[in-house]
Amino acid sequence: MNKKKQIRKKMKSSLEELEKLVYEQSSYLISKRLFELEDWRNANTIGITISNGTEVDTWQIIRRAWTDGKRIVVPKCLTESKELLFKQITDFTQLEKVFFGLYEPKAEQEAIDKHQIDLLIVPGLAFMKDGYRLGFGGGYYDRFLADYKGNTVSLAFQRQLVESLPIEDFDKPVKKIITDQEVVVCHA
Ligand SMILES: Nc1nc2c(c(=O)[nH]1)N(C=O)[C@@H](CNc1ccc(C(=O)N[C@@H](CCC(=O)O)C(=O)O)cc1)CN2
Numbered sequence: 001m002n003k004k005k006q007i008r009k010k011m012k013s014s015l016e017e018l019e020k021l022v023y024e025q026s027s028y029l030i031s032k033r034l035f036e037l038e039d040w041r042n043a044n045t046i047g048i049t050i051s052n053g054t055e056v057d058t059w060q061i062i063r064r065a066w067t068d069g070k071r072i073v074v075p076k077c078l079t080e081s082k083e084l085l086f087k088q089i090t091d092f093t094q095l096e097k098v099f100f101g102l103y104e105p106k107a108e109q110e111a112i113d114k115h116q117i118d119l120l121i122v123p124g125l126a127f128m129k130d131g132y133r134l135g136f137g138g139g140y141y142d143r144f145l146a147d148y149k150g151n152t153v154s155l156a157f158q159r160q161l162v163e164s165l166p167i168e169d170f171d172k173p174v175k176k177i178i179t180d181q182e183v184v185v186c187h188a
Pocket residue numbers: 049050051052055075077102123124135136137138139140141
């Protein structure tokens with residue numbers, strides 16, 4: 001657990017050093033790569049978080065999905081059970097600010113069944129090329145992925161790719177990682 005905390009701390013400060021212009025350009029390149037993939041083209045329902053701070057920008061990805069007629073579903077954290085409930089949004093004003101400055105769908109937005117999600121964009125702080133990841137520590141995505149059968153990709157700045165991470169039994173790797181420099185096809 002301590003090792004994970006250490007890596008999180010180090011990665012957070014590395015990400016804070018990204019200049020605004022580099023952040024914008026890298027986010028643009030990552031989304032451009034995503035839109036070229038069959039994984040994106042073939043997906044009708046896309047599960048995605050609302051990026052915050054130094055996370056790869058997802059706002060522009062959501063706008064593009066809406067323009068392309070795709071359904072966007074965004075997670076709401078059930079803090080007691082540490083589960084994620086995905087709800088459809090068709091408009092950014094259907095979100096509200098919750099803890100840590102995160103945005104979630106408002107209560108009245110309708111929840112969907114997790115198996116309707118064709119492509120899940122899985123957030124994370126650090127990734128290995130085999131698809132294993134380190135998140136923010138809630139364990140929300142590890143739990144969600146345990147019985148999720150759909151496609152998964154993660155978006156990351158190149159500096160978020162690391163040589164090694166502590167792996168635990170419950171960790172589930174993602175299938176692809178898209179960075180500003182490459183698309184990594186993961187073989188865990
Ligand atoms: N933009 C964005 N939205 C997201 C995520 C994300 O990574 N990015 N999440 C990705 O999962 C979920 C929220 N993640 C959370 C992660 C941790 C804690 C939390 O309570 N952290 C504790 C430490 C817990 C621990 O160390 O065990 C804390 O910081 O006090 C809450 C929510 C859903 N929405």
